[in-house]
Amino acid sequence: MTLDVVILAAGKGTRMYSQKPKVLHEIGGQAMLAHVIAAAAALDNPALHVVIGYGADAIKQHFTAQSDTPALHWALQEQQLGTGHAVQQALPGIDTSQTDNLTLVLYGDVPLIKTATLKELLQNAHASSIALLTLETPTPAGLGRIIRDADGKVRAIVEEKDASEDERAITEINSGIMAIPSARLAHWLGRLGNNNKQGEYYLTDIIAMACADGCEVTPLVSTDAMELQGVNDKSQLASLERHYQMNRAQELLKTGVTLRDPARLDIRGELTCGVDVVIDANVIFEGKVVLGNDVQIEANTVIRNAVIGNKAKILFGSNIDGAEIGAGASVGPYARLRPGTVLKDDVKIGNFVETKNAVLGKGSKASHLAYLGDAQIGEGVNIGAGTIICNYDGVNKHKTFIGNNVFVGSNSVLIAPVTLAENAFIAAGSAINTDVPESNLAVGRGKQRNIAGWKRPVKPAK
Numbered sequence: 035m036t037l038d039v040v041i042l043a044a045g046k047g048t049r050m051y052s053q054k055p056k057v058l059h060e061i062g063g064q065a066m067l068a069h070v071i072a073a074a075a076a077l078d079n080p081a082l083h084v085v086i087g088y089g090a091d092a093i094k095q096h097f098t099a100q101s102d103t104p105a106l107h108w109a110l111q112e113q114q115l116g117t118g119h120a121v122q123q124a125l126p127g128i129d130t131s132q133t134d135n136l137t138l139v140l141y142g143d144v145p146l147i148k149t150a151t152l153k154e155l156l157q158n159a160h161a162s163s164i165a166l167l168t169l170e171t172p173t174p175a176g177l178g179r180i181i182r183d184a185d186g187k188v189r190a191i192v193e194e195k196d197a198s199e200d201e202r203a204i205t206e207i208n209s210g211i212m213a214i215p216s217a218r219l220a221h222w223l224g225r226l227g228n229n230n231k232q233g234e235y236y237l238t239d240i241i242a243m244a245c246a247d248g249c250e251v252t253p254l255v256s257t258d259a260m261e262l263q264g265v266n267d268k269s270q271l272a273s274l275e276r277h278y279q280m281n282r283a284q285e286l287l288k289t290g291v292t293l294r295d296p297a298r299l300d301i302r303g304e305l306t307c308g309v310d311v312v313i314d315a316n317v318i319f320e321g322k323v324v325l326g327n328d329v330q331i332e333a334n335t336v337i338r339n340a341v342i343g344n345k346a347k348i349l350f351g352s353n354i355d356g357a358e359i360g361a362g363a364s365v366g367p368y369a370r371l372r373p374g375t376v377l378k379d380d381v382k383i384g385n386f387v388e389t390k391n392a393v394l395g396k397g398s399k400a401s402h403l404a405y406l407g408d409a410q411i412g413e414g415v416n417i418g419a420g421t422i423i424c425n426y427d428g429v430n431k432h433k434t435f436i437g438n439n440v441f442v443g444s445n446s447v448l449i450a451p452v453t454l455a456e457n458a459f460i461a462a463g464s465a466i467n468t469d470v471p472e473s474n475l476a477v478g479r480g481k482q483r484n485i486a487g488w489k490r491p492v493k494p495a496k
Contacts, residue, residue, distance in 0.1 A: 036081065036135040037156070038128045038216060039074040042120045043067050043142030044087030044111040049267040055089030057142035058096055059271055062278045063302020063320055065096060066145035066265060068103075074140060075104045076149040077156070083124040084142070087111040116234030117210065118226040125223065128216055133161040135216035139237065143265045146274060147211065151254075151261065158252040159213035164244050166253045167211040169262050178208035178238055180253065188251040191238035195231045206255065208238060209262040218249065286313075294333075308344065326361065335366075343379070357389075360396070378413070395438065408450065409434045418444035418462065425450045437472070446478075 047056025057067035067084070074080055084106050086093050097103045109124040121139060129135050136159050140147065151167070159165035166188060168180050174194075179201050181190040191208045192201050214222075222240040230236065241251055256262060260277045263270065276297075282305075283296035291307050293299055295315040302320045308327035317331050321339035325331070329342050332350040342348065342359045349366030356373030359365060362380040369383045374391035377383065381394045384401035392406040395413035400406060402419035408431050409423055421442050423434050432450035436442075440454045443462030454460065455472035464478030 036129045036132065036216070037077060037079070037138060038083060038124075038135070039077070039080045039138045039140060040083045040085060040109075040121055040124045040128070041067070041070055041074065041140045041142050042085050042117060043093065044085050044090075044114055044120055045143070046088035046114075047143070047266065050271075051268070055086075055093055056265070058089070058093060059265070060302075061145045061271070061275050062282070062300075067093070067142040068097075068100070069145035070140055070142050070147060071097075071104065071106070073147050073149045073152060074138070077138075077152060080138070081107065081127075081129070083107045083109055083127055085109045085111050085120045085123050087114055116228065116232070117237035118223060118235035118239065121219075121237055122223050122235075125220055128219065130216045130220055133215070133217045136160075136213050137216045137219050138213045139211060141210055141264060144209075144211070144262060145265070146261050146263065146278060148261060151256070152211075155211070155254050156213050158254060159215070161215050161217070162248075163250040163252050164215070164241065165213040166241065166251055167209045167256060167262070168253045169207050169209055169256050169259060171205060171207060171257075171259055174202075174205050174207045178210075179204040180206040180208060182206075187245075188241065188253050189245050190242040191236075193230065193232070193236065193238065209256070210237070210264075211262070212237075214240070215249075218244075218247075332366070339373075340371075408432065409436065411436045412438035412440065412456070414439045416441045418442050418446060420445035421448070422446075423448045423450060 043057040045056055050056050050059065058065045061069060071082065074082055082104060086108060090110060094108060097106060107127050111120050111123045128137055155165045155167050176194055178191045178193045179197055180188055181192055183189050194202060222243050225243060226235045226239055228235050244251060263274055265271050265274060279300055282301045283293055283299050286307060287293060290309060292312040298315040300318045304322045305319045306324045308325060310328045311325050313331045314333040316334045318336045323337050324341045326342060326344035328345045330347045332348060334351045335348055336353045338355045340354050340357045343361035345361055346359050346363045351368045352366035354371045357371040357375040359377045360379040360381060363377045365383045368385045370388045372390035375389040376393040378394060378396040380397045382399035382401060387400045387404045390407045392409040394411045397413055398411055398415040400417035404417050404421045405423060407423050408425040415436055424447060425431050434448050434450045435453040437454060437456035439456060440458045442460045445463045446460050447465045449467040452466055453469045455470060457473040458470040459475045460466060461477040464476060466476055466478050470476040
């Protein structure tokens with residue numbers, strides 16, 4: 035059996051009030067369409083077809099730039115003439131040669147659909163049966179109703195604008211997701227008309243055709259409205275975002291992670307946690323983050339693409355991006371670690387310290403108000419408050435090397451490229467632009483002058 039998955043993603047999303055294609059708006063840090071693609075790609079070796087229209091080039095570029103995107107076949111719907119018309123655009127790429135082949139139709143703006151649900155749906159589809167995913171809901175307004183006969187069998191789907199008063203009272207609605215025998219799909223699509231109030235070619239009309247042709251329609255009824263919720267505006271987008279985040283939080287709680295407030299956590303990527311991890315409120319994880327055992331993350335922290343070792347502490351208000359943090363290290367409060375930062379075990383980075391492309395050896399510390407850029411720093415080094423590494427000359431970046439057990443006094447400026455050998459001591463307030471040999475004291479201050487009788491300038495009277 036060949037499984038073709040057609041994902042409809044051609045709409046602009048007028049009610050989003052955005053120039054961005056609707057399916058590129060994000061849930062959990064990923065485009066809605068990416069969530070749908072991931073759910074479909076986890077099925078048994080599917081061929082993935084994405085029907086695009088508005089913002090087609092932007093959508094292609096977005097997924098071309100993602101290294102983990104599975105193979106996608108693009109189909110262009112230049113005019114949005116309905117869901118049936120959209121599937122027709124993908125039809126040339128669908129294998130209709132075998133009677134047991136299936137076509138699964140999904141939607142790029144239904145981002146929380148689960149692979150497990152799709153697998154269950156596909157079990158009901160075969161050469162003489164359409165599998166249809168429906169939803170039982172007390173609030174069916176605006177959605178297509180499932181029409182069943184006296185025996186409870188599905189006979190048709192009626193869009194709300196075309197429904198009678200009795201049909202509008204039905205609480206089972208169409209999700210739009212269905213698995214169709216591929217060999218019969220072209221025939222049904224070719225018979226679609228647009229004699230309805232929208233003037234569109236509805237894919238849902240093939241349900242009545244299938245019944246008339248003796249093809250069974252097998253529904254899978256869901257009660258999870260959020261899984262099947264489509265996004266048409268920013269309010270729905272925000273609602274799904276919070277639902278998604280609460281689900282992620284519940285997953286962490288089940289594995290033993292302590293969350294001080296599960297409602298104030300955002301995971302926008304992949305998060306892996308060890309044992310006895312504690313995460314405070316208003317913490318954001320982006321990209322791929324790995325937390326070791328006994329890690330503590332304090333409130334209002336952002337961590338992106340980082341690995342944090344056992345027993346490390348990330349204090350209040352810190353921003354960590356592309357850093358590797360060793361066991362027992364302490365970062366913050368209000369520290370900023372930029373890409374290329376590596377902190378070995380037991381390193382301390384204190385408040386208002388920024389690092390970039392800096393490696394700090396075991397037990398080294400920069401406790402206050404420092405910038406460490408393009409630096410290789412040894413073990414047991416003390417960086418005093420107000421220390422700046424001047425790594426940029428206006429054209430090129432240069433590196434600073436600091437040996438083990440070096441002491442850099444407060445308010446010092448290290449002008450790269452420069453090397454401070456082991457056990458060197460830099461006097462406070464020094465500007466260092468030449469190498470300092472091992473165990474030397476470097477004093478790089480200008481000679482102080484005291485000028486008698488000097489008067490502070492006075493502002494002229496108005």
